[in-house]
Amino acid sequence: MNGADDSVLLRTEGRAAYLTLNRPRALNALTHTMVRRIDEALTVWEDDPAVETVVLTGAGERGLCAGGDIRAIHDDARDGDGTASAAFWRDEYRLNARIARYPKPYVAVMDGIVMGGGVGVSAHAGVRIATERSRIAMPETGIGFVPDVGGTYLLALAPGELGTHLALTGAPAGAADALLCGLADHFVPSESLAPLVADLAHKPVRVAVDRYVRPAPPGALAAARPWIDACYGADTVEEIVGRLLDHGDSEAKEAAETVLAKSPTSLKVTLAAVRRARRLGPLENVLDQEYRVSCRALTAPDLVEGIRAQVIDKDRDPRWSPATLAEVTDADVARFFTPLGDRELGLAGPGSTQEAPG
Numbered sequence: 131m132n133g134a135d136d137s138v139l140l141r142t143e144g145r146a147a148y149l150t151l152n153r154p155r156a157l158n159a160l161t162h163t164m165v166r167r168i169d170e171a172l173t174v175w176e177d178d179p180a181v182e183t184v185v186l187t188g189a190g191e192r193g194l195c196a197g198g199d200i201r202a203i204h205d206d207a208r209d210g211d212g213t214a215s216a217a218f219w220r221d222e223y224r225l226n227a228r229i230a231r232y233p234k235p236y237v238a239v240m241d242g243i244v245m246g247g248g249v250g251v252s253a254h255a256g257v258r259i260a261t262e263r264s265r266i267a268m269p270e271t272g273i274g275f276v277p278d279v280g281g282t283y284l285l286a287l288a289p290g291e292l293g294t295h296l297a298l299t300g301a302p303a304g305a306a307d308a309l310l311c312g313l314a315d316h317f318v319p320s321e322s323l324a325p326l327v328a329d330l331a332h333k334p335v336r337v338a339v340d341r342y343v344r345p346a347p348p349g350a351l352a353a354a355r356p357w358i359d360a361c362y363g364a365d366t367v368e369e370i371v372g373r374l375l376d377h378g379d380s381e382a383k384e385a386a387e388t389v390l391a392k393s394p395t396s397l398k399v400t401l402a403a404v405r406r407a408r409r410l411g412p413l414e415n416v417l418d419q420e421y422r423v424s425c426r427a428l429t430a431p432d433l434v435e436g437i438r439a440q441v442i443d444k445d446r447d448p449r450w451s452p453a454t455l456a457e458v459t460d461a462d463v464a465r466f467f468t469p470l471g472d473r474e475l476g477l478a479g480p481g482s483t484q485e486a487p488g
Contacts, residue, residue, distance in 0.1 A: 138167040139189070144331035145182040147175045151251075154190025160247040161199045162218045168251065169225050176233060185330050186238045186252060187323075193265070194240055195248025198222070200273065203428075204437040212428040219278070219424050220475060222247060223417045226280045227477055230254035230413050235335045239323060240264050240314055245302075250279025253313050254413070257335055260305035260314035261323065262347060269300030271392035273440050274432025274448065276400045276423050276466075283416035286407035287312055291362035292351055297400050298367070299388045306349030317346035357382045367397045368455050393432040393448070394455045399423060399466045406467070414477035419467065421475035426466040 139150040149168060151158035175181040188194035198218070206215045229236055229251060238252035239259050244266045252258060253266070260266070268277040268285065277285060277297050285293030288311040296303060296311065308314035318326055322342040329338040351358070361373035361382060367389070374386035389397065403423055407416045427433045431451045439448035452458050 135163055135167070137161060137164045138171070140167075140171050142175075142178075142181060145180070146331045147171070147178075147181045147184050148327075149184065149186045150189055151187070151195050152189040154188075154192070156199075157192055157196035157243060158188045158190070158194065158248070159196050159199050160222070160251070161202070162214075162221065165218065165221050165225050169221065169228065172225075172228060172232065182234060183330055183335055184232070184234060184236045185327060186236070186255070187327065188239075188242070188248075191242070193243030193245075193248070193263075194238075194252060195245070196243050197246025197248055200437050200441060204434055204442065207428045208434045212425070215428055216425050216473070219421060222250065222279060223421055223475060224477065226250040226254055227414050227417055230280070232256070237330060237335060237339075239327065240266060240308070241320055241323060245269055246281075247279050249281055249284070249313070253284055254280055257316070257339060258314040259316050259318050259323075259326070259339070260308050260346070261318060261320040262305060263320050264305045264308060264314070265302040266304075266308045266313050267300055267302040268297060269302075271298060271389075271396040271400055272300050272436065274393040274396050274430070274434070274436030274450070275427055276396055276403055276420070278420040278424050280413055280417055280420070282400075282403045282407040282420060283410075283413050284313060285311075286404050286416075290355055290359040292355070292358060294362040294370075294401065294404055295351075295358045295385065297404050298362075298370070298392070298397055299385055300392070301385075301388070303351070304347075304349055306346040307351040309346055310349060310351055316343045318342045319344060354381060361385075367394075367401055370401075371455070393436055393450045394452055394458050395430060395432050395450070395462060396427075396436075397455065398458045398463045399427075402463050402467070412478070414479075418475045418478050422468070422470055423466045425470060425473070426468075 139152045203215045236255045237257040238255035241261045268281040305317045326342045357379045364370045374382045
């Protein structure tokens with residue numbers, strides 16, 4: 131586990147083992163190497179009786195993790211054959227499932243920005259800490275992609291249509307909203323994080339955490355539930371946008387405008403993925419579905435274009451293809467969910483059944 135790479139810092143103290151994502155200049159974006167190092171550490175610590183708790187934090191002041199290394203995915207989709215990205219996702223999604231099933235308490239400190247792949251390594255944890263600085267989001271529709279890393283599983287479990295709203299808009303959830311949506315468990319003020327993390331080396335998780343938990347400052351989503359549930363309960367993205375525009379609430383209109391700026395294909399696939407996730411059962415089944423969708427996205431034009439516009443050229447002017455919701459057919463959406471044959475992720479095992487596309 132030692133090696134020259136310091137993108138994940140590992141240490142043990144007392145009863146706890148600490149994982150620190152350590153690429154602060156890249157907002158701790160996950161590389162394939164980082165995923166492997168985390169997995170290797172979890173293997174060692176699972177078998178170490180001296181380790182009773184695992185604690186995940188991010189280096190720097192800005193956040194836990196801004197997501198996966200999407201520049202590498204962009205280059206692979208544009209210039210390569212997609213195998214590097216597929217291999218990254220295969221290991222990443224397996225890690226997400228492992229974190230959800232880890233036999234020892236896994237405490238994720240979700241301070242600051244926590245997006246995409248950052249959600250995957252934290253929001254499946256047994257103990258999830260949010261702060262007043264937390265901004266937890268799955269913003270994939272804005273880069274021509276679809277929520278993954280178990281994100282559609284988590285969003286499908288959120289009350290009412292809150293998960294659909296977060297999935298389509300990519301809007302960030304603060305601490306109270308993350309608690310409401312089931313993306314976090316406790317609010318701890320950021321000024322208390324250092325003593326909490328230190329206490330975990332010497333005290334049981336519940337004792338250490340309870341000492342610092344406070345009521346979260348008010349969020350926005352609880353008050354918005356009426357229009358969110360009324361509008362996002364529609365069967366299609368077009369109907370959802372129509373309801374948002376017609377509702378009369380200024381926030382609903384803003385949400386419609388946000389949605390309409392995203393990739394039309396990504397929006398339709400995302401809505402289908404979240405709806406299907408509600409019926410698929412365990413996380414592993416949903417990760418298998420997400421792997422199919424992610425691999426298909428590599429061959430669609432919007433992923434390369436979205437990352438170009440948002441991250442590489444930063445002109446914020448993606449040219450989506452197709453350019454409108456009306457041009458994205460049911461067949462276009464169904465293609466993302468078709469089985470991959472011998473390239474399936476296979477987390478759910480041979481005995482599970484996935485729903486047919488549609």
